[in-house]
Amino acid sequence: xxxxxxxxxxxxxxxxxxxLDHHTADELRTALEKELDKDIARHMLLDLSQxxxxxxxxxxxxxxxxxxxxxxxxxxxxxxxxxxxxxLYELAALSRxxxxxxxxxxxxxxxxxxxxxxx
Amino acid sequence: xxxxFLLRIPAVSQNESFARSVVALFALQAGDWSVxxxxxxxxxxxxxxxxxxxxxxxxxxxxxEIVVQGKVTPGAxxxxxxxxxxxxxxxxxxxxxxxxxxxxxxxxGLGFTVMESFMDELTVSxxxxxxTTIRMxxxxxxxxxQ
Numbered sequence: 155x156x157x158x159x160x161x162x163x164x165x166x167x168x169x170x171x172x173x174l175d176h177h178t179a180d181e182l183r184t185a186l187e188k189e190l191d192k193d194i195a196r197h198m199l200l201d202l203s204q205x206x207x208x209x210x211x212x213x214x215x216x217x218x219x220x221x222x223x224x225x226x227x228x229x230x231x232x233x234x235x236x237x238x239x240x241x242l243y244e245l246a247a248l249s250r251x252x253x254x255x256x257x258x259x260x261x262x263x264x265x266x267x268x269x270x271x272x273x
Numbered sequence: 274x275x276x277x278f279l280l281r282i283p284a285v286s287q288n289e290s291f292a293r294s295v296v297a298l299f300a301l302q303a304g305d306w307s308v309x310x311x312x313x314x315x316x317x318x319x320x321x322x323x324x325x326x327x328x329x330x331x332x333x334x335x336x337x338e339i340v341v342q343g344k345v346t347p348g349a350x351x352x353x354x355x356x357x358x359x360x361x362x363x364x365x366x367x368x369x370x371x372x373x374x375x376x377x378x379x380x381x382g383l384g385f386t387v388m389e390s391f392m393d394e395l396t397v398s399x400x401x402x403x404x405t406t407i408r409m410x411x412x413x414x415x416x417x418x419q
Contacts, residue, residue: 175289238309245387
């Protein structure tokens with residue numbers, strides 16, 4: 155699995171690639187927690203276009219980050235869901251907490267929708 | 274045609290990717306699976322192996338082994354994943370959606386739900402302190418039986 159992070163204002167954009175399973179989940183969890191500890195990000199946006207495999211261990215990591223983001227008043231979203239993830243995403247009902255958009259801009263608009271200026 | 278395989282591997286997380294890839298390659302010989310179906314098989318296998326590493330050997334995974342067997346039967350692929358760990362105390366409870374014995378480790382509790390949903394048959398047999406065998410079967414769609 156590979157990942158890269160960048161910021162769009164207070165949105166941490168995380169691009170994932172390869173395979174997210176139990177083995178790679180720990181590495182991602184640690185990296186994202188470290189990034190969130192910087193206290194820059196209010197929201198998190200996942201680019202799932204290159205993530206060709208994910209199992210329930212990956213779901214656990216994403217939900218764990220959602221809980222933290224949500225607790226601090228932020229939102230999570232994803233865009234460009236890889237077709238291989240569609241069934242798992244549906245089974246885990248992930249879109250209830252991490253809605254998926256076709257493109258980055260649409261997701262960013264959603265995340266910023268209720269934003270109060272100032273943070 | 275190779276109609277069966279047996280894979281014996283150390284129960285470490287590095288092997289999850291290897292094991293599910295082996296099963297996917299083997300499955301391809303069994304018939305004309307769609308990309309979605311192959312991905313379902315890989316995901317189900319990944320769940321079974323992850324369960325063995327996390328739960329069966331609980332922290333002592335490096336000393337444990339997992340045996341993965343694949344078999345092609347007419348119109349179906351059968352995969353069994355066996356470990357020799359601590360076994361499952363209450364199988365019915367373990368199979369309940371969202372149930373996990375390790376919530377503090379961010380386990381989603383969806384492993385068995387994924388296996389049940391992505392495969393056509395799932396059988397779990399377990400003996401305390403001896404181990405667990407997960408048997409999963411996926412049917413080839415009628416149009417693709419070879």
